[in-house]
Amino acid sequence: MADVVVRGLARRYGGVVAVEAVSFTVKNGEFLTLLGPSGCGKSTTLGLLAGLDRPDEGFMSVGGETFFDTKRGHFVEAEKRNLGLVFQSYALWPHMTVRDNIAFALKLRKIDRGKRELKVREALALVEMETYIDRYPNQLSGGQQQRVALARSLAYRPTLLLLDEPLSNLDAKLRDKARSWLRQLQSQVGITTIFVTHDQAEALALSDRVAVMDRGRIVQLGTPREIYDQPATPFVADFIGSSNFFKGTVRAISHGKATITLTDGQILVVPTALPLLPDQSVNIACRPERIRLSPVTEGVGENTLRAKIVEESYLGSRVVYTLQAGSEMMRVEATEEIGERDVVAHLPQHWCTVFRAS
Amino acid sequence: MGRHPVLAQKTRFQLEMRRAKWPGDMVSRDRSIQWLISAATCLLVVTPLAPMLYQSLLDKPLYNDAALLTFANYGRLIHHPDLPSVLTNTLLYGLVSSGIAQVFGLTAAILIGRTNLPWRGVFGDLFLWPLYISGLVLAFGWITMYGPSGFVTLSIEKVLGFRPWELYTIPGLSLVTGVSLAPLTFLYCISSTRMQDPSLEDAARIGGAGPIRILLTINLPLLRPAIIFSTMMTFVIAIESLAIPLLMGNPVGLQFFTTFLYTNGLERGTPDYGLVGAAACLLLLMVSSLLLLQNYLLRRAERFVTVGGKATRPRLLDLGRMKWIVVALFLAYLLLAIGPVAFGVTLRGFTVILSPYVPISKALTLENFRLLLAHETYVRSIINTLAIALIGGLIGAGFITLLTLVIKRSNFGLRRQLEHVALFPRAVPGLLVGIGAFYAVALLPFLSPVRGTIWILIIVFIMRYIPTGYGAIAPALMQIGRDIDRSARTVGADWWSTSMSILAPLIRPATLACFALLFIQFLNEYSSAVFLFSPGSEVIGTTMLIFWAQGSVGPVAALAIIQIVITTVFVLVARRLLGIRIYG
Numbered sequence: 001m002a003d004v005v006v007r008g009l010a011r012r013y014g015g016v017v018a019v020e021a022v023s024f025t026v027k028n029g030e031f032l033t034l035l036g037p038s039g040c041g042k043s044t045t046l047g048l049l050a051g052l053d054r055p056d057e058g059f060m061s062v063g064g065e066t067f068f069d070t071k072r073g074h075f076v077e078a079e080k081r082n083l084g085l086v087f088q089s090y091a092l093w094p095h096m097t098v099r100d101n102i103a104f105a106l107k108l109r110k111i112d113r114g115k116r117e118l119k120v121r122e123a124l125a126l127v128e129m130e131t132y133i134d135r136y137p138n139q140l141s142g143g144q145q146q147r148v149a150l151a152r153s154l155a156y157r158p159t160l161l162l163l164d165e166p167l168s169n170l171d172a173k174l175r176d177k178a179r180s181w182l183r184q185l186q187s188q189v190g191i192t193t194i195f196v197t198h199d200q201a202e203a204l205a206l207s208d209r210v211a212v213m214d215r216g217r218i219v220q221l222g223t224p225r226e227i228y229d230q231p232a233t234p235f236v237a238d239f240i241g242s243s244n245f246f247k248g249t250v251r252a253i254s255h256g257k258a259t260i261t262l263t264d265g266q267i268l269v270v271p272t273a274l275p276l277l278p279d280q281s282v283n284i285a286c287r288p289e290r291i292r293l294s295p296v297t298e299g300v301g302e303n304t305l306r307a308k309i310v311e312e313s314y315l316g317s318r319v320v321y322t323l324q325a326g327s328e329m330m331r332v333e334a335t336e337e338i339g340e341r342d343v344v345a346h347l348p349q350h351w352c353t354v355f356r357a358s
Numbered sequence: 359m360g361r362h363p364v365l366a367q368k369t370r371f372q373l374e375m376r377r378a379k380w381p382g383d384m385v386s387r388d389r390s391i392q393w394l395i396s397a398a399t400c401l402l403v404v405t406p407l408a409p410m411l412y413q414s415l416l417d418k419p420l421y422n423d424a425a426l427l428t429f430a431n432y433g434r435l436i437h438h439p440d441l442p443s444v445l446t447n448t449l450l451y452g453l454v455s456s457g458i459a460q461v462f463g464l465t466a467a468i469l470i471g472r473t474n475l476p477w478r479g480v481f482g483d484l485f486l487w488p489l490y491i492s493g494l495v496l497a498f499g500w501i502t503m504y505g506p507s508g509f510v511t512l513s514i515e516k517v518l519g520f521r522p523w524e525l526y527t528i529p530g531l532s533l534v535t536g537v538s539l540a541p542l543t544f545l546y547c548i549s550s551t552r553m554q555d556p557s558l559e560d561a562a563r564i565g566g567a568g569p570i571r572i573l574l575t576i577n578l579p580l581l582r583p584a585i586i587f588s589t590m591m592t593f594v595i596a597i598e599s600l601a602i603p604l605l606m607g608n609p610v611g612l613q614f615f616t617t618f619l620y621t622n623g624l625e626r627g628t629p630d631y632g633l634v635g636a637a638a639c640l641l642l643l644m645v646s647s648l649l650l651l652q653n654y655l656l657r658r659a660e661r662f663v664t665v666g667g668k669a670t671r672p673r674l675l676d677l678g679r680m681k682w683i684v685v686a687l688f689l690a691y692l693l694l695a696i697g698p699v700a701f702g703v704t705l706r707g708f709t710v711i712l713s714p715y716v717p718i719s720k721a722l723t724l725e726n727f728r729l730l731l732a733h734e735t736y737v738r739s740i741i742n743t744l745a746i747a748l749i750g751g752l753i754g755a756g757f758i759t760l761l762t763l764v765i766k767r768s769n770f771g772l773r774r775q776l777e778h779v780a781l782f783p784r785a786v787p788g789l790l791v792g793i794g795a796f797y798a799v800a801l802l803p804f805l806s807p808v809r810g811t812i813w814i815l816i817i818v819f820i821m822r823y824i825p826t827g828y829g830a831i832a833p834a835l836m837q838i839g840r841d842i843d844r845s846a847r848t849v850g851a852d853w854w855s856t857s858m859s860i861l862a863p864l865i866r867p868a869t870l871a872c873f874a875l876l877f878i879q880f881l882n883e884y885s886s887a888v889f890l891f892s893p894g895s896e897v898i899g900t901t902m903l904i905f906w907a908q909g910s911v912g913p914v915a916a917l918a919i920i921q922i923v924i925t926t927v928f929v930l931v932a933r934r935l936l937g938i939r940i941y942g
Contacts, residue, residue: 038606050844050848051847051848052847052848077847077852078844078847078848079847079848079849079850080850080852082850083848084848084849085844085845087841087844087845088841089839089841091839091841091842091844092845093842093845093846093860093864094864095863095864104475104849105849105851107849107853108849108850108855109850152845152849153849154847156849156850162848299725
């Protein structure tokens with residue numbers, strides 16, 4: 001139905017590459033997130049999908065209808081794509097009431113007055129804002145504006161909903177609420193959705209799949225679990241959550257496991273699918289909350305590093321330690337406090353990821 | 359699946375919509391409109407310019423079929439016996455006028471923007487007032503008061519036994535022009551003085567500098583870009599002005615570029631078309647190169663401007679004991695600048711004769727106004743002027759709004775070039791627009807219906823003031839976030855619907871301000887009309903010029919009073935009641 005197909009999307013400004021070789025498909029009703037730091041090209045991509053900007057290269061179709069195909073010189077203007085786009089700024093028209101904001105798209109589609117009012121009310125009911133129908137945007141709070149903006153984008157039944165960081169202007173408490181509400185609404189309406197954010201927690205919580213972008217390219221596309229647990233690059237490992245990195249040299253490989261010597265001589269064994277060679281330089285990533293600490297008195301086991309606690313910050317629900325292991329620093333999140341300064345850090349094999357050193 | 363009942367018939371609805379008629383389906387309505395507006399703009403700007411260039415290369419008037427292409431006109435211009443004196447006079451006049459405007463305008467901007475001068479709000483308004491007055495009326499005022507037989511001149515002569523000054527000299531003319539242009543300098547500089555970062559002054563104060571020293575070493579250098587800009591602007595306006603050189607230079611044989619064009623093109627029995635065309639092209643070249651130079655200088659100068667992001671309220675410099683001396687000086691200046699119009703023109707309008715030898719109480723009369731209302735030409739020129747200001751202002755504001763929407767908010771491929779075309783009239787002196795349009799009407803048959811009507815004046819006035827109107831609308835449009843129109847595009851509106859339903863309503867205050875500006879300019883415009891009006895399509899400015907030359911000083915003063923009153927009332931109503939910000 002409304003499957004979205006994007007192939008070989010590229011956009012350059014002058015000589016600067018903003019988006020390069022972006023390809024993905026989104027299944028009907030699926031929620032895909034484009035995630036990345038600012039300047040990674042995610043908003044540019046969204047603008048290209050919406051038709052607000054012309055791609056230099058690439059193909060896009062929604063539900064079998066081609067929106068652009070640079071090889072054939074085909075381009076459909078934004079206003080003819082029937083997409084919904086919710087802006088970070090909401091972009092409600094300040095001189096129109098909530099009703100007029102929503103009705104504008106319906107008027108353009110020549111829907112008669114009675115039906116129009118009905119559809120405006122339906123859309124507002126969907127976001128629980130019916131009572132605000134006669135207000136002006138400046139009389140609404142940020143959260144309310146966001147709901148109206150969403151209603152405005154849903155009222156004319158777009159084939160695809162695009163969301164450009166719609167939650168980032170809300171305060172933290174409200175954002176959590178809006179997040180679960182948005183997810184619920186999306187599955188209720190069943191509309192195919194592409195969401196853009198730099199907030200990884202948002203991306204993980206909302207999405208069916210996440211496309212992590214860096215410097216104009218998609219570096220990993222997968223479910224939130226895949227992205228978090230099996231980062232494809234050091235960038236993903238560090239950007240999603242955070243990771244400790246250890247420099248090392250491959251000593252041996254056998255049965256898909258690499259034995260790696262760290263710079264201070266300690267040894268880690270890590271499963272990997274990479275075709276590594278002995279003496280190759282690598283980096284090992286391990287997330288702070290996956291590392292377990294035990295007092296040095298309890299002995300040294302497999303995949304452990306001797307370390308010293310240099311700093312401790314108490315965050316209530318957990319404790320964050322900064323440790324020194326040889327010349328490397330690492331962060332560990334623990335649920336319980338540990339009394340001693342000399343500790344053993346256990347890095348479980350399957351929570352470690354190896355990357356070739358660049 | 360617990361789908362929302364409202365959206366259950368999603369597919370049917372979508373099919374329905376795909377069949378529905380889209381506003382953009384008739385092969386891009388947007389593009390057609392954008393091309394139409396661009397074509398109209400180019401036509402407006404090019405129509406008066408191209409015939410002028412063409413005429414400068416013809417040996418006979420351009421409507422004469424036997425005319426041949428030649429460069430001889432330029433040769434004749436260069437060897438014209440008057441040219442050396444015309445050029446030196448114009449240059450000198452421009453330099454001195456602009457210098458005087460800088461001194462007065464800058465001083466006022468610093469005093470009002472940065473010091474604790476008492477009554478600075480009122481002083482600022484009064485200082486700006488000459489901006490709303492036609493150059494013609496200002497010249498009348500100065501002549502009535504300080505001219506060879508002016509009221510003040512004669513009063514002093516009565517006491518001293520000799521004439522204290524000669525107004526009809528280049529310094530005299532420059533003083534009048536400089537004082538009339540000082541408000542412009544003031545406007546360009548006042549925002550810069552207000553925006554200056556107070557911490558720079560604090561640093562100087564801590565270093566031990568006094569207020570005057572701070573002004574001279576900190577404030578003034580920071581104003582450099584504004585000073586460059588206003589110096590060039592006032593220089594250009596001075597050399598392209600017609601009223602003051604014509605009324606004060608002509609009687610004593612002082613020729614300037616504009617009066618050279620005026621006398622050779624209009625006053626001589628058989629106008630020398632080729633010579634006037636060539637001279638017009640030369641003036642156009644001079645003015646446009648000056649503006650190019652200005653752009654170049656400012657591109658580099660803008661980097662030196664310190665505009666802090668923080669909305670700090672600058673501390674005002676304390677004038678201390680000097681305060682009341684400065685107030686007295688300011689009042690004296692206002693008397694010099696506003697007095698001629700406020701007292702000279704007004705008194706002359708209500709008297710039979712204005713002279714120190716006749717007590718004013720004995721000369722008071724309403725005869726001038728009676729004459730004015732009895733004379734068909736006077737009445738008609740008032741009605742015409744109001745009609746032009748109103749109709750032209752409305753059409754102009756609407757058109758310039760559309761033009762700005764194409765330039766600033768469309769994906770029209772040639773919008774950058776269109777902006778250059780739209781701003782080009784800034785480089786064309788009013789007199790030249792008039793001459794060019796005069797040629798165009800003579801040359802192009804499709805323009806004959808507007809010939810000699812107020813419509814040709816409306817067209818020409820709009821062309822002249824496109825940059826002014828654009829300057830009022832473009833900043834307002836740029837303050838509206840891009841998402842506002844992008845969101846309209848994504849919900850299905852094409853560029854035209856977006857412009858009409860979303861952007862135009864949002865910039866309505868700017869469109870109103872644009873209308874107000876055009877209305878005031880059209881009310882006072884005369885230089886582009888002198889070549890174009892004919893019996894029946896006179897405007898206040900042209901009528902004043904003609905009747906002044908014929909010696910009907912009283913009725914002309916009365917007409918000037920009417921023009922001033924209409925302008926002032928309009929400005930006050932627009933500012934107070936409608937809340938329109940006309941300047942700044």
